[in-house]
Amino acid sequence: MNAGSAQSIPYWNTLAKIWAAAVGAFNPVEGIRARAMTVQGWISGDDSREIVRTALSLGENPTIVEVGVFLGRSVAMLAGARSMRGSGKVHCVDPFDCSGEEYSMPFYRAELQASGASTVETAFLGNVKRLKLEAWIQVHKGTSSDIARRWTAPIDLLMLDADHSPDGALAIFEEWEPFLKPGGMLILPNTKVGKKTPGHDGNRRIVDETLRAPRFVEVRSVLSVTFARKAA
Numbered sequence: 001m002n003a004g005s006a007q008s009i010p011y012w013n014t015l016a017k018i019w020a021a022a023v024g025a026f027n028p029v030e031g032i033r034a035r036a037m038t039v040q041g042w043i044s045g046d047d048s049r050e051i052v053r054t055a056l057s058l059g060e061n062p063t064i065v066e067v068g069v070f071l072g073r074s075v076a077m078l079a080g081a082r083s084m085r086g087s088g089k090v091h092c093v094d095p096f097d098c099s100g101e102e103y104s105m106p107f108y109r110a111e112l113q114a115s116g117a118s119t120v121e122t123a124f125l126g127n128v129k130r131l132k133l134e135a136w137i138q139v140h141k142g143t144s145s146d147i148a149r150r151w152t153a154p155i156d157l158l159m160l161d162a163d164h165s166p167d168g169a170l171a172i173f174e175e176w177e178p179f180l181k182p183g184g185m186l187i188l189p190n191t192k193v194g195k196k197t198p199g200h201d202g203n204r205r206i207v208d209e210t211l212r213a214p215r216f217v218e219v220r221s222v223l224s225v226t227f228a229r230k231a232a
């Protein structure tokens with residue numbers, strides 16, 4: 001990022017904050033989404049709105065887990081929703097090292113460079129602080145398998161957005177899905193119907209091969225994101 005564009009970031013963040021506050025006064029979903037859009041990321045359309053609505057719909061003090069948070073756009077959606085509701089915690093699982101399947105890593109490195117931050121963790125924590133969401137998140141720095149081995153709590157909403165290779169996505173799903181409560185919500189990004197990029201279609205394969213009755217119900221796709229409820 002050149003010096004001129006770097007200097008413009010606070011200005012644009014200020015404008016975005018004003019816009020988000022104005023929108024949020026009339027439409028909470030759009031307000032939360034507008035603030036999340038100030039964080040670099042890829043989910044941006046009606047799928048982002050549905051993520052916010054899903055997080056808002058949860059009951060009191062829910063446990064939310066996102067595996068693979070990168071710079072924090074979807075965390076801003078989830079934690080922003082729970083901040084508005086006044087309860088809950090978003091547990092953020094990530095090694096913060098731009099790792100993942102071969103397809104995604106160049107995009108991660110490019111987005112990190114564009115952010116102007118020296119590390120993914122620095123950028124993520126900076127975004128969380130800027131959006132005043134520190135009280136609504138808990139960071140678990142490490143790989144999915146490392147954190148899952150130590151995890152014990154039932155989960156109300158589980159979002160899996162880490163390794164998108166077929167083997168990697170399936171391993172992460174199998175590590176975390178047992179903790180999802182009956183009736184809990186599962187969110188799988190990068191699952192656009194009809195789009196299968198070789199080596200990057202792991203979550204799409206889970207949707208096609210696993211997210212069906214009797215194990216899962218209310219399966220629906222919104223743009224690039226699939227939502228499903230674990231059967232009670």
